[in-house]
Amino acid sequence: MNEELVKIDDLGLSEEELFSHYDNNEIESEKITAPRYSYWRSVFRVFFKKKINIIILGLLLLVIVFSYIYPILVSYEQWGNLRNYESWHLTPGEAYRVLGFNLHTLLGTYGAGESIWDSVWYGARTSISLAFLCALINMVIGVLIGAIWGFSKKVDIIMTEVYNVIANVPYLLIVMVFVRILSPSFITLVFALTITGWLGIAYFIRTQVIIIRDREYNLASRCLGTPIFRIATKNILPFMTSVIVTLAAAEIPSYISYEVFLSYIGLGLSANETSLGKLIEAANGAMNQFPWEFWSPVAIASIIAVVLYVAGQNLGDASDPRTHM
C-alpha cells in the first residue's frame, strides 16, 4: 500500500504552490457576477431606445399640459366675445384676420364668439378624466377578480355562468340603459361604464392566469408550500404586467369613444358639463354651415386617443421582459 502513495517532496514543488491560504469572504461569495437587473430600469431603457417614443411622450405631455394646466391658467369666459358680433362663427383663417393671432382663437370661434380652442381643452379634461377613471376602476376590479376567477375552480364555475349571461347583452345597451336610469352626470357615466365593464377584462385575465397557473415553476412553488396569495403576487402578476399595460392602453381610448357616442345620442353628461362628445354633438346640427366647429373637437379627440393608445402600447411592449435582452 505504501508504494502507491506519492511523497509530496518528490514532486519538487514549493510550499506556496502546494498550499496557500484563501480568505473565506462570505459577503464576496454571495455576489453574483451577472450585471444588475432592475425591471423598471430595463423597461424605460427599452422604451426610450425607440426614438418615436420620445415624440409620443412629448405629445402626451402636451395633451396633459393643455387639458389639465392650461384651463387653470387661462380664465375661460364663455360670453367674453358676445358683444363683438364680428367674432361670431369664425373659421380659423377669419379669426386670424379679424382678431389677430391669439392662442384662444387658433381654431376659430363658436356662435357667440366663444373660443373653440379653450372649449375643446376644457372638454378634453372631462373626457380624459372620465376615460382614466373608468379604465382605472375597470382594470383594478377586472384584474383582481380575474386573478381569483382563474385560480379558484369554484369561483370559475359561478363566474363563467355570470359572464355567459351578461356577455349576451351588448355592452353599449347596458351602458345606455344605466345612463338612462340615473340622471346624467360625470359620476353616472363612470358608474354606467364600469358596472359591467370590468367583466370582459376579468375574463381576459382569467384566461391568462389559467394559461400560466399550471406551469411547472408554479407547481414547484406550490409543492414547496408557497401560499396561493404569494404565488399570485410574486409568480404570476409580474408575468402579466405587459398584458395588463397593453390592455389598459386599449381601454382608455375606448372610453373616450363611448363618451363621444353617448353624448352624441344625448345620453352623456349633464347640461352644465363640457366634454368632447358634447362639443361634437352641439356642432353636429350646423355641420355643413360651420364645419370647423365640428371637426376641431373631432380632431383633438382623435389625436388625444391615438397618443394615449400608442404611448400605452409601446409601454406595454417595453414592459414585456422578453424584450429586455
Place this chain on the structure above:
Amino acid sequence: MTKYLLKRLLRGFLSIVMVVAIIMILIYTFINRKNIFGQDTYWTKVSSNQRTVYEYTRWEEYGYLDLVMYTDWLNDLIKNGELAPENRDKVASIGKKIADDTPEVAEYVKKFTEYYQNNGYTVKRLEAKMLTATKYLGGGKEYLFAFRDKPLISRLWNYFSKMVVVDNIHYVEEDIGERGIKLTLHDPVYGGDKFAPALIGNGTKHKYLLYFDDRFPFIHQNLVTINIGTSYSINQGIDIVNTMTDPQGKQEPREVIYPTGLVEQSCDNLHTATYSAGSRDKSIITQERFTDDYTKVTLYKNGLSKIGYSFIIGIISTIFAYALGIPIGVIMARNKDKLIDKLGTIYIVFIIAVPSLAYIFMFRAFGSLFGLPTTFMMEDAGNVLMYVLPIVSLGLPSVAGFMRWLRRYMIDQMNSDYVKFARSGGLSENEIFRKHILKNAAIPIIHGIPGAILGSVVGGIITERVYVVPGTGNLLTSAINAYDNGVIVGITLFYATITIVSLILGDILMSMVDPRISFTTKAR
C-alpha cells in the same frame, strides 16, 4: 353531439331569461318613473290632482303598474250584473272630501278599497283642491283609484308564456260562422285563376295563415307569431316584431282585387288581414270591399323593414370586410416589418384608438366629396348609392379587426415546428402559407362567421344613427331616448338570442372545419 347541443341550447335559453329579467328589473324598478314626462308637453299643462292621475295612467301605458280607476271598477260591476246600470250615477260621484260621501257612495268606496287592498293594490284617494267653496283649483278634481306595481315574476311569466302565439280557429269570440282552416290552390288575392297555394282560416286572428307573394322570402306564414312585447311610445301600440319586420317608406299602390270583387288601385296588402270585430259594418268603404270582418290590413310600401335594411347593409359589409381583411392580413403577415405591414398597423391603430363616431364622420365627409348621398332616403328606394356609405362605414372597422387578428395568428403559427418541418421538406413559401399556416390561422376567424352574419341583423348602432338608416340599431337608440320600455326589453331579447345562437353555430362550424375540435368528449 346532439346531447351537447341540447344542453347548450337549454343553457342559452336560461341565460336569455336571466338577461330579460335583469333588464326588466333595471328599467322598471330603477329608472326614475318621472323621467318619462321630461319631454311631455301635456304633463306641463295639467296640474294638481289631474297631473297625478295623468302620471298614473301613463305609467300604466308604459307597463310599470296596473291601475284601476273607481269608475272603471263600477263599469265592470255593471258588466257582471252586480250593479244595476240606473244606480251607477248615484254611486259614481264621490265626494269632494271623504266626509262628503253619500252613504251609497261610502259603501261602494269601502267595497272598492277592501277588494283591491286584499289583492295587494294600494288605494289612493285624492281629495278635491278648492279655490273657493264651489270653484275647483285648476285640475283639482277629486279622484279615487287603485294601483299595484307589476311584480317581476308575474311580469316575466307573462312575457315568456305569451311569447309564442299559435293562431287557432277559436281566436274570434263572436259568432263568425263555420270555423276552420282550408287550403286553396288559387289564392283569391290574385283573382282566383293564378296557381298560388294559400291557407285561409275562419275564426283565426289572421285570415291568411300561409301564402306566397313577390316579397322576400316569398313564402310567408301567420300561423305562429312571436310576441316580444309592444311599443309604448315610438310606435305606439304596435308589437315589436311587427315594428321590426313591417315594410317602411312611401306607400305604393297596386292593383288590388278585394273579396267583394272590387278592383282598385290601392295600398292594402290583403294577405295581412286580421280580425277586427264589427269593423265591416262601421263604414261604407269597408262594406264595399270586404265580405267579412277581416279588414285590418297593412299597406304596401316601397321600402324594406327595419330588419331588412339592417340585414342588407350588415351582410354586404360583412362580406366586404372578410374579402378585404383576410387578404390584407395575410399580406401583412408575409411582409412582417416591411412597409405594407407598417401601413396596415397604422390603420389598425387608427381604428382602435380614434373614437368610432369620429371615423364614421370622416368616412362620411370623404364620401360626400365623391357625391355619395350621406343620409338614407327611404322614399328613394331605387337609389343603390345611398347604401354605399353605411356599408363602407360598417365594414372598414371590421376590416381592421380581421387584419389585426389574422396577422397575429399567422405570425404565431409561423414560428411553430410544423412550419419549420414543412420548409425543411422543401415546400415553397407560397404552399406553406396557403396550405398550412392560413388553414390553421383561419380557425378562430371561421368561428366568428355565424356571429358576423347574424350580427348584421343587429345593425351598427352608431352607423345607423349617423346615416339615419331606419334599421334596428336606430330603433334601440330611439327607444332608449323615448323611454320605450317595451322596445328596450324586446330588443335586448332579440340581441341576446342572436348572440347565443351565433356562438353555438360558430362552435359547430369550427368543429366541422377542424376535426381536432370535438365537443363530445371531455378535453382532459
